[in-house]
Amino acid sequence: MSRYNFALPQFSRRFIPIWRRNFMVWKKMAGSSVLGHLADPVIYMLGLGYGLGGMLPQIGGTSYIAFLAGGTVCYSTMNSASFEALYSGFARMHEQRTWEAILNTPVTLDDIVFSEIVWAASKSLLSGLAVLLVIWLLGLSHSPLSLWIIPLAFLVGLCFASIGLIVTALAPSYDYFMYYFTLAITPMVLLCGVFFPVDRLPTMLQNVSSVLPLTHAIDLARPLLTNHVPPGFMLHISVLLGYALFGFYVSLVLFRRRLSQ
Amino acid sequence: MNAILSAHNLRKSYGDQVVVDGLDLSIRRGECFGLLGPNGAGKTTTLRLMLGLIAPDSGELQLLDHAVPQQARAARVRVGVVPQIDNLDPDFTVAENLLVYGRYFGISDAVINARMPELLEFANLTNKRDVKVPTLSGGMKRRLTLARALVNDPEVIFLDEPTTGLDPQARHLIWQRLRELTARGKTLLLTTHFMDEAERLCHRLAVMDNGRIISTGSPRELIAQNIEPQVVEVFGEQAATWAQDHAARLAQRFEVSGESVFCYVTDAQPLLKELQQHPELRYLHRPANLEDVFLKLTGREMRE
Numbered sequence: 001m002s003r004y005n006f007a008l009p010q011f012s013r014r015f016i017p018i019w020r021r022n023f024m025v026w027k028k029m030a031g032s033s034v035l036g037h038l039a040d041p042v043i044y045m046l047g048l049g050y051g052l053g054g055m056l057p058q059i060g061g062t063s064y065i066a067f068l069a070g071g072t073v074c075y076s077t078m079n080s081a082s083f084e085a086l087y088s089g090f091a092r093m094h095e096q097r098t099w100e101a102i103l104n105t106p107v108t109l110d111d112i113v114f115s116e117i118v119w120a121a122s123k124s125l126l127s128g129l130a131v132l133l134v135i136w137l138l139g140l141s142h143s144p145l146s147l148w149i150i151p152l153a154f155l156v157g158l159c160f161a162s163i164g165l166i167v168t169a170l171a172p173s174y175d176y177f178m179y180y181f182t183l184a185i186t187p188m189v190l191l192c193g194v195f196f197p198v199d200r201l202p203t204m205l206q207n208v209s210s211v212l213p214l215t216h217a218i219d220l221a222r223p224l225l226t227n228h229v230p231p232g233f234m235l236h237i238s239v240l241l242g243y244a245l246f247g248f249y250v251s252l253v254l255f256r257r258r259l260s261q
Numbered sequence: 262m263n264a265i266l267s268a269h270n271l272r273k274s275y276g277d278q279v280v281v282d283g284l285d286l287s288i289r290r291g292e293c294f295g296l297l298g299p300n301g302a303g304k305t306t307t308l309r310l311m312l313g314l315i316a317p318d319s320g321e322l323q324l325l326d327h328a329v330p331q332q333a334r335a336a337r338v339r340v341g342v343v344p345q346i347d348n349l350d351p352d353f354t355v356a357e358n359l360l361v362y363g364r365y366f367g368i369s370d371a372v373i374n375a376r377m378p379e380l381l382e383f384a385n386l387t388n389k390r391d392v393k394v395p396t397l398s399g400g401m402k403r404r405l406t407l408a409r410a411l412v413n414d415p416e417v418i419f420l421d422e423p424t425t426g427l428d429p430q431a432r433h434l435i436w437q438r439l440r441e442l443t444a445r446g447k448t449l450l451l452t453t454h455f456m457d458e459a460e461r462l463c464h465r466l467a468v469m470d471n472g473r474i475i476s477t478g479s480p481r482e483l484i485a486q487n488i489e490p491q492v493v494e495v496f497g498e499q500a501a502t503w504a505q506d507h508a509a510r511l512a513q514r515f516e517v518s519g520e521s522v523f524c525y526v527t528d529a530q531p532l533l534k535e536l537q538q539h540p541e542l543r544y545l546h547r548p549a550n551l552e553d554v555f556l557k558l559t560g561r562e563m564r565e
Contacts, residue, residue: 004316004330014367017365018365021361024361025350025353028352097348098348100344100348101344101348101349101350102365103314104312104342105337105362105366105413106334106337106367260314
């Protein structure tokens with residue numbers, strides 16, 4: 001592998017026109033997109049929250065549905081960034097050759113990968129906003145601190161977009177993404193405290209959970225919805241940022257290798 | 262400085278496979294330069310090297326006074342590219358494709374929109390302005406790709422097999438547009454394996470094979486330097502047998518390919534007279550062309 005592949009990323013403002021391009025495409029199907037952001041988390045939250053929640057005692061002083069809200073907002077933002085980075089990213093890189101067209105202009109691959117991450121995080125932001133709105137409308141949170149969910153959604157987006165792009169960079173086809181969703185995303189949803197507190201898990205699984213990014217996202221979101229400053233928030237933010245930087249660099253190296261073939 | 266692009270001893274390998282093997286090339290301002298070669302000769306890799314999209318293993322490369330790949334970004338500001346495979350944005354209309362692409366060069370929307378009518382006119386797409394890309398024909402897509410390559414008013418335009426897959430009408434329209442571009446002083450670098458395209462459009466050509474340039478010159482020079490001026494093609498079941506007896510004697514050189522024999526001669530008269538004795542053979546007498554040169558230099562075997 002050439003030494004060029006390992007160079008540190010160079011940032012430029014040329015990532016902005018790519019973001020605008022994606023936004024232009026998104027605007028054309030904004031209706032179905034917003035519906036997708038809303039329908040899935042709302043159905044989960046209402047179904048499990050009222051259905052299952054009706055049989056459960058309070059968790060940490062809140063109703064089950066309010067407990068679930070903090071998990072849902074993170075899980076939903078994780079999903080939007082992941083789908084965008086994997087399926088849509090792969091379409092732009094491989095299927096439609098959009099990246100190839102862009103690379104013939106003064107824009108570089110570093111700009112493209114960075115714009116993919118920022119764009120996927122923007123979609124997370126939107127998805128987080130949508131869920132937050134539902135939480136407010138259902139009266140599940142009256143916390144002014146819940147506004148911090150908005151930047152958190154963007155950060156969770158950066159994190160999962162970056163990790164997701166590593167998978168995109170390695171994928172021979174769309175089928176490959178099934179592995180990532182089955183082996184990484186689904187376990188994360190079940191181990192990181194979306195549906196039940198992590199301390200209910202055996203110690204070994206708790207240890208696994210403590211290094212997964214979704215755990216740290218939820219540890220931030222849940223207190224914010226009940227108007228508490230999250231304990232250890234610097235650590236949680238650092239972990240999410242760390243994953244984002246790691247994913248950005250590794251995916252960039254892999255994309256450089258892939259596209260120089 | 263007259264050379265708009267110069268490459269010196271450029272090399273690029275993928276694993277054990279040498280794709281570009283010591284390439285030297287110089288392209289002058291305002292010329293249309295053709296890079297010819299069979300599939301796999303290294304043409305597309307050469308273009309990618311020149312744009313700084315991949316780094317050479319060794320060698321030097323200058324594009325518009327910028328060292329490539331180090332300053333490729335600055336060079337690409339003044340370059341337009343028509344890729345071999347369409348990569349227009351399928352979600353956008355014709356006009357949106359131009360607008361979005363112009364932004365990648367850092368051009369303001371106002372400037373792009375001001376340039377838009379001229380670009381659409383050039384591509385014969387004025388009345389398709391608000392049509393989405395998937396509904397365009399192959400020829401229209403190519404023209405839009407060409408217009409897109411002009412959105413930054415480039416000095417040099419790279420075209421990778423610009424007419425592959427087009428019908429003759431669409432091809433002729435593209436040729437006409439490319440000639441207009443050279444008339445306006447643009448420098449064109451195109452790859453092709455259509456010899457008639459190269460012969461019509463290019464001031465100078467380089468024939469490339471196995472990653473090397475094996476001959477350079479104007480179309481006429483290439484023909485004059487590499488091949489006898491006259492060709493007699495002979496067809497028929499008996500052609501091969503006839504060739505052993507007569508072509509060997511009457512032609513400077515001949516090649517048998519299936520039931521056809523290609524005789525290369527300086528003076529065709531004795532050969533034609535001989536052929537009149539053989540009514541079972543059909544024949545065609547014509548001046549030598551680039552395709553003859555190409556086949557002589559790169560061989561008749563299939564490249565797959």
